[in-house]
Amino acid sequence: MMQSIFAIQKSGIGVPAVPMEEVVIAADLSWAGLILLLPLISLVLCGVCAAMRVKSKAPAMITAAALAGSFVTSVALYLNYVPPGDVIPLLDWMNLSWGESRFDAFSANFALYIDSLSLLWIMFVTGLGTLITIYASEYMEPDLGKGYARFFAGVSVFLFAMGCLVLSDNLLMLYLGWEGVGFASYWLIGYYYQRPSAVAAAKKAFIVNRIGDLGLALAVYLIWVTFGTVQYDELMSVLQANDWRPEFEGWSVTAIPFLLMLAAFGKSAQLPLYVWLPDAMEGPTPVSALIHAATMVTAGIYLVARTYPLFLMEPVSLQVVAWVGGLTALLAATIGMAQFDIKRIMAYSTVSQLGYMFLGLGVLTTYGAAYHVFTHAFFKAVLFLTCGAIMHGFAGQLDLRKLSGLRHMKGWRITAWTMLIGCLCLAGFPFTSGYFSKDAILAEAFVTQGPGFEILGWIAIVTAGLTAYYTFRVWFRVCAGPVAFEPGDELHDGDAHHGEFHPHAPRFAINGVLLVIAIGALLAAVPYFLDNQADEHLAGGWIADMVHDSTAREGLPAGHGDVDGAHHATILGMDPHAAMYYISGVVGLIGLSFAAWLHLWRRSDADALSRWMRQRIWIGWLPRAMERKWYVDEIYHGVVRAPLWILGHMCHAFDRFIIDGLLVDGTARLPRTLARWLQPLQSGVVQSIALAMAGGVAIILLAMALFMQFDWPGGAH
Amino acid sequence: MFALLLLVIPILTAVAVLFVPERTIRTCAFLGSLVAAGVAILAAISFGGWGNGGWGLEYSTPLLPLYGIHLSLGVDSVALLLVLLTAGLMPLAILGSWSGIQHRIREYYTWLLVLSAAMTGVFLARDLLVFYVCFEFTLVPMYFLIAIYGSSNRAWASLKFFIYTFLGSLLALAGLLYVAWAAASHLGEWTFSIPALSDFASAGLTSTEQTWILAALLAGFAVKIPLFPVHTWLPLAHTEAPTAGSVILAGVLLKLGTYGIYRFVLPMVPAAVVEWAPFLAVLAIIGILYAALICWVQTDVKKLVAYSSVSHLGFCVLGLLALNPLGMQGSVLYMINHGLSTGALFFLIGMMYERYHTRDMGQIGGLARVMPVWSFFMVFFVLASVGLPGLNGFVSEFLCLMGTFAAGSTGAYPGLLGPWFAAVAALGMIFAAMYLLIMVGKVVFGPVREPANERGPLPADLNLREIIVLVPLAVGCVYLGVQPDVAMHAMEGAIRDTLAIYPDLAGSVHDMLASTGAEP
Amino acid sequence: MTVGMLAMAGGVSLAHALLLAGALFSIGIAGFLSRRNLIVMFLCTELMFQAVIIVMAAFGHWYWDFSGQVFIIFILTIAAAEAALALALVVLLHRRRATLDASAWRELRE
Amino acid sequence: MMDRIWFLLPELIMLTGAVVCAVSGLSRDVGVRRALPGIAIITLILAYAASGFVYEMPSDEASVGDAAAVFPWLARMMIPIASVVGVVLVLVQSGFVDRSYEDAVAAGRLQFDPLRSNRGEFWSFFLLSLGGLMLTSSASDLIWLFLALELTSLPTYVMVAIGRKDRVAQEAAMKYFFLGAMAAAILLLGFGLLYGATGTMNFAEMRDVLSARAGETGSIGSLATIGLLMSVLGVAYKLAAAPMHLYAADVYDGAAAPVTAFLGFVPKAAGAVGLMLLLSITGWTESGGSLPPAVLVTLWVIAVMTMTLGNIGALLQDRVKRMLGYSSISHSGYILIGIIAGPGAGYSAVLIYLLAYGLGNTATFAVLASLRSGGQELERVDDLAGLRERHPGLAWAMAISAGSLLGFPPLFGFWGKLLLFIAGVASGHLLIVIIAGINSAISAWYYLRLVALPLTGQGEGAGVTVERSSSVGPRYAAILTCVALILGPLLLMPMLDEADHAITQTTSVSEE
Secondary structure (H helix, E strand, C coil): CCCCHHHHHHHCCCCCCCCCCCCEECHHHHHHHHHHHHHHHHHHHHHHHHHHCCCCCHHHHHHHHHHHHHHHHHHHHHHCCCCCCEEEEEEEEEEEECCCCHHHEEEEEEEEEECHHHHHHHHHHHHHHHHHHHHHHHHCHHHCCCCHHHHHHHHHHHHHHHHHHHHECEHHHHHHHHHHHHHHHHHHHCCCCCCHHHHHHHHHHHHHHHHHHHHHHHHHHHHHHHHCCCEHHHHHHHHHHCCCCHHHHHHHHHHHHHHHHHHHHHHCCCCCCCCHHHHHHHCCHHHHHHHHHHCHHHHHHHHHHHCHHHHHCCHHHHHHHHHHHHHHHHHHHHHHHHCCEHHHHHHHHHHHHHHHHHHHHHCCCHHHHHHHHHHHHHHHHHHHHHHHHHHHHCCCCCECCCEECHHHCCCCHHHHHHHHHHHHHHHCCCCCHHHHHHHHHHHHHHHCCCCCHHHHHHHHHHHHHHHHHHHHHHHHHHCCCCCEECCCCCCCCCCEECCEECCCCCCHHHHHHHHHHHHHHHHCCHHHHCCCCCCCCECCHHHHHHHHCCCCHHHCCECCCCCCHHHHCCECCECHHHHHHHHHHHHHHHHHHHHHHHHHHCHHHHHHHHHHHHHCHHHHHHHHHHHCHHHHHHHHHHHHHHHHHHHHHHHHHHHHHHHHHHHHHHHHHHHHHHHHHHHHHCCCCHHHHHHHHHHHHHHHHHHHHHHCCCCHHHCCC | CHHHHHHHHHHHHHHHHHHCCHHHHHHHHHHHHHHHHHHHHHHHHHCCCCCCCCCEEEEEEEEEHHHCEEEEEEECHHHHHHHHHHHHHHHHHHHHCCCCCCCCHHHHHHHHHHHHHHHHHHHHECEHHHHHHHHHHCHHHHHHHHHHHCCCCHHHHHHHHHHHHHHHHHHHHHHHHHHHHHHHHHHCCCCCEHHHHHHHHHHHCCHHHHHHHHHHHHHHHHHHCCCCCCCCHHHHHHHHCCHHHHHHHHHHHHHHHHHHHHHHHHHHCHHHHHHHHHHHHHHHHHHHHHHHHHHHCCCEHHHHHHHHHHHHHHHHHHHHHCCCHHHHHHHHHHHHHHHHHHHHHHHHHHHHHHHHCCCECCCCECHHHHCHHHHHHHHHHHHHHHCCECEHHHHHHHHHHHHHHHCCCCCCCCCCCCHHHHHHHHHHHHHHHHHHHHHHHHHCCCCCECCCCCCCCCCCCCCHHHHHHHHHHHHHHHHHHHCHHHHHHHHHHHHHHHHCCHHHHHHHHHHHHHHHCCCC | CHHHHHHHHHCHHHHHHHHHHHHHHHHHHHHHHHCCEHHHHHHHHHHHHHHHHHHHHHHHHHHCCCHHHHHHHHHHHHHHHHHHHHHHHHHHHHHHHCCCEHHHCCCCCC | CHHHHHHCHHHHHHHHHHHHHHHHCCCCCHHHHHCHHHHHHHHHHHHHHHHHHHHCCCCHHHHHCCCCCCCCCHHHHHHHHHHHHHHHHHHHHCCCCCHHHHHHHHCCCCCCCCCCCCHHHHHHHHHHHHHHHHHHHCCCEHHHHHHHHHHHHHHHHHHHHHHCCCHHHHHHHHHHHHHHHHHHHHHHHHHHHHHHHHCCCEHHHHHHHHHHHHHHHCCCCHHHHHHHHHHHHHHHHHHCCCCCCHHHHHHHHHCCHHHHHHHHHHHHHHHHHHHHHHHHCCCCECCECCCCHHHHHHHHHHHHHHHHHHHHHHHCCCEHHHHHHHHHHHHHHHHHHHHHHCCCHHHHHHHHHHHHHHHHHHHHHHHHHHEEECCEECCEHHHHCCHHHHCHHHHHHHHHHHHHHHCCCCCHHHHHHHHHHHHHHHCCCHHHHHHHHHHHHHHHHHHHHHHHHHHHCCCHHHHCCEEECCCCHHHHHHHHHHHHHHHHHHHHHHHHHHHHHHHHCCCCCCCC
């Protein structure tokens, strides 16, 4: 049974199938390699700084400059961009060949695949990377001369790996970037390496990501075996031409998207692999902002978008993506509601928002997912960076119960107001960027037909309300209300004067970056209203343009005026898109007002509510479970880690006692044991020796006489 | 002539070391090994077989013409790569034991150099008996290195190492002699030339004979690799061996086993290999996972790395058994990569041990603060070992698994392994990350814990000599990670030659599968 | 049965001689294994030698071949040499231990 | 007949040397008495030269060698082997007989009394026994073989007894002698039955009779088989092969180390050669024929038992000579592989192996003979611990010889064993080769003690002070043999040619 992109229509999820144009090889654009080279150079220079124990801010400057260079190069590449894109070969990596056919060769090189999707990603990655590096140059000040260079080296590694991931022209280089960002994240989460929790979190992040990587690796194998190539351009033309290995058609076509999904869920912290992301907050806050909110965690969305045609070949896979995304969004939001650590709340909100993005991918709107990635990158960066500023100023204090009224404090106004901007966007407050990008996904959940997609849509709407609630819970608690604070336990040298704690407000670099990104978060709504350049039938403005020339083009929204067959669904009697503007706005406001009631106007009510719930058996488990993250970590520990650990000990014991002790040493002991048995023969008495000898002779002679066939009379004749 | 030089220079240096004044021993040994490395590089430059298969650097003189035994040397590109690895590791091993070995240094360097000659001889051999003599002789220097310079349990470890591998190789010898005899009775005259015997055996032996010979050869090579379940000598030997001994053991000696499979098992008994590949692959996979799980619960760092060798070499065997160029090139590359990264890990552990006299993860921790340079290298090589893309381990591991995954789907090559084998084996990637990162997390990161006993005379962090030991390995790791093509193109022809007999067997494999009702 | 067959096969005299030799050899070996006195043990070996001599003589007679006889001479010579050796040894041993019990000598054992 | 006498020139030289030694050992002149080893060496060299001379004579006989013998050229190979190992053995044994007596005489404490001196006898027995070994190789009939074997062993009984004047040596001599007498009786009975079965004593004629009978009835007959089996078992005593090996441990343990070195080689070589000759009567040659199944199975079982019992027995030993005694038993098992492999490759491998083993064995005892602890011989293996710290050369010699006995490349022992294995495989006895391989691995266990203790031990046996013995001969012997073990393989090519020649030249048909 042949399945192809065209076969999708049968399954009811209609997508237009447009043949793709050929991508050209453009060696003359090899200056684009600077995007990857500059972070590498900065890595080396940071390494030199670390080795020379430089005590100035040089590493930050170098890194910021390098990343800015990368950003400029990316923009220049965008300006030079001609659809449908280019492949820019940089360096040979692996080329094996043992025959004529495509299946008798394997090749994966360092080459850049430039299309609009990769450009979209690389631009916001490098742009935000630059800004956050500048922010970090101030944030990391206390570590000057200690881990400062190491930190920025890590950032450089991350940007390099992320560049590889986004720009690669084949799955293997993507894999390199994929593991590379995982490693960078390990590096940076474990930055405070003397804190055991940070080391454990780093380890957890790497290992959980490895599980996803396993999926990616197997997917790469399967893709190569099935299609004979791992390069995107070839892969796409193979798919177009239905020119793959027929014997692999059935199961491998089904398996590929699920394996890719595993990878994407690992990297983008979806169920069931999301557990590492909240722990990753052990890293310095700029890292959380850059890697664990804005950029790296969106790699999963990028992967799915990049390999979208493979997902389209197996419709069930996209349905799974949608459901996993939706459920993750809800689950993480419920956990986020019950946390007190503002960074963790943001972390769960990231998981939740990533869930939205996967929901978008699953309901066939790569556009919505990409747009949400874009807006989320800005507003979540703002939120994290403000959290970081607070943490920085209050000696690591992150408990929202111990901070209050920040907006009234001197020097903290910019922090408070930029945080408000971030919160508004996250909560989907009408006419903020988050509002538009979220709606693009929500609406599509009602439009696209799939198993229970409507329920999924309602789940997403409820989640939107919860999001608004927990977001403003943070803001109202921390920034509004009366001024009150307790310092955290990470006192720096300059913090305490005469035994009294003075929070030190952020200075120029932090404030400047906060402002810039906050403005960016607001402006992220603008692309929605831009005209479509590539195809006037499309809706969605610039972002849709950026998805249009890529492999993810099948998930683009058709124009609003264009009432084609796909848009027949209605919600509350309205066109879903139109309806969603109202519904999500209202839901957001409801969440916001709950937050305002419980955390701004009558904070005591919140405690009363919590007490009330905890005392009721029928509902008491809920807040507890939410606070304990639905016991997912414990479940993993009990179901996976502990059994494996026990198995490890069993294997070790087996190795020591059975294989080595019993089999090896036992065999080695055998000759000695045998010798001990035979020792009585050597009693030393001449008669017994003689007896043994004569007995031996007799036995041999008798045995021969009995068992050999003698012709007795044949002797003397 | 290069071949003879490669063999003779270490021996001459060893003899020289026996007689030079006490103070110049190390220098002499180091220079000798450098010269050997230089000659190896010259040999590599002059070698004409890069990429296109065939033998080079040939040298032959009769030893026992009655039995057709010749001192016949020569390399194909795979062997030459391993010769380069050996010659390259040797100066580092000598440099690395500069301060670690304080007594009986004359013998120490003699043994080290003799060992290098023997290992080189294994890779250079083109005659069965030359191979066997060198293969066997590697035991002696290694035995002494462990028995004289090892830790507390050295006597038992060296004995076990010796007898275990000796027994295995004697059985392999029996198998090889059988092949030689079968060839002699078929050809009418004795020959011990490896190519001639391979040509004969692959076609001239029945499948029953091939199966038995496979068993005999594996008795020798599987112990050396070591393959589960004959691996238990290795952790013991590694824990007891001195640093350079461990480095050489992991770096080169284990590769003698996989090289033996490459050189003898695959070309000589193809039918048996095809038939038994799944079984052996299962053993390799059990080894990968089993050893990885054991690594997880180790507290002795060196033992952990030793078990990780068992796990890693499982991938290498899997790649060989994939019976296609992908897996095999990955596997050969793996041999080199494992030599670099695990060798370096043993160096690092040795350097730690020299300072703290313990390898117990429970006693030691947070060294990143005390020894940042050491920690940098530790993390670097652990990552190379974990298989981080961009470093060397990744490429080979990836190709081994890919070859396994694609076995049977790569052109005309037969293969009974397949996706499931690769999928299960790939779990080893996760486990590797787990145990190695746990180790790093304990030893390098976390709060500082140092054992009570005072430091040795060494400075807290690595000195220049130690850095010089590690840097070439690190450079090698990066280079092979970024430019694996250089090595892979180099070995391409030789591997194609080795596999050339397999496509003919594809038909019989399908018949076999049809008869057993299995599906490819 | 054996006796009858031998008799049928080779005639009475040979069979008798061989039986005698067999009996002598058996007595010799039984004595060697059971007696402890060194001299008696040596005599038992002499018995065995004599048994062989009878075998040789009988077959030599049977084949009408002299080499059996020749061998007998040499066997006797060797036996004489051994006797000399044995006696010397016995004297030596007796001096050391003042006993001729073979089982007194059991220092060399496991 | 005179032609044969001519071929016996080497043995005659040995005999003459023995007489000279016996006489001059009684001399009151210390110088003359000290020169005895020299005389022995000269005798051996002369015998070697004579063997070369008579066999290379430009005559018609030269092409076939000693035409009356079963293997006309075997003596051409065996005499050099015996001489070479003999020379080393002389060095090992030099100066140890009557050492305390001679020391006392030299110090003037005692008057020299020819009746109390054993030195002359010892050396003459030494040469006689070696002469017996040489004679064995040229035996052409049962009488000759028996006499040669007895000539080989009778002197060794005496040597054991007088080599060391203590209780255990005499006990060893007693056991050796009495058990040897029993074995000789069994051997003789076998000979008698063989004679009865064939009606002739001459090997060539026996072969004709038996192969004719085998041609008619399909078997050589049960009387011949039983006779052959008994003869084989009798010879097994000389070879120290199971089940006739049980004396070996005690005797080797009890005798003085130099004598043990001698026991380890000379009777064993004679036994191996005797076995080759005995088996030739079945008509089994390189070109055809086979052993009767009963004999083959017996040999097979004996070989396996011998090597296994020898090796596992050695595992338990703490006393070094006892351990080496067991090791020597196991080597008989390996030699039997060559015997089983048969004429041609198997026998020539046996010859090479005899040389390799002889040198290796002698080397270990040379080291032991070079060492004394508390005025006594070294007893326990542990006494060797840390030998390297005081006597590095001897420690290395011990290690090299143990390595060679273990059959470790590239030492001589390895090549010997390799040739045996090749022959075994080539004759279709793969299984026994595998068993031998496993046995080699077992033997590594105890040989490695001989390597490890001297070289890596920290002097755990420090309670005993180990010093060098006063005579230098053993040390030279150790050095010489170790050099030979290392460099010997270089001469392997001509030696193998020679051995092959010695074996493949057979008297095809008897003259009658």
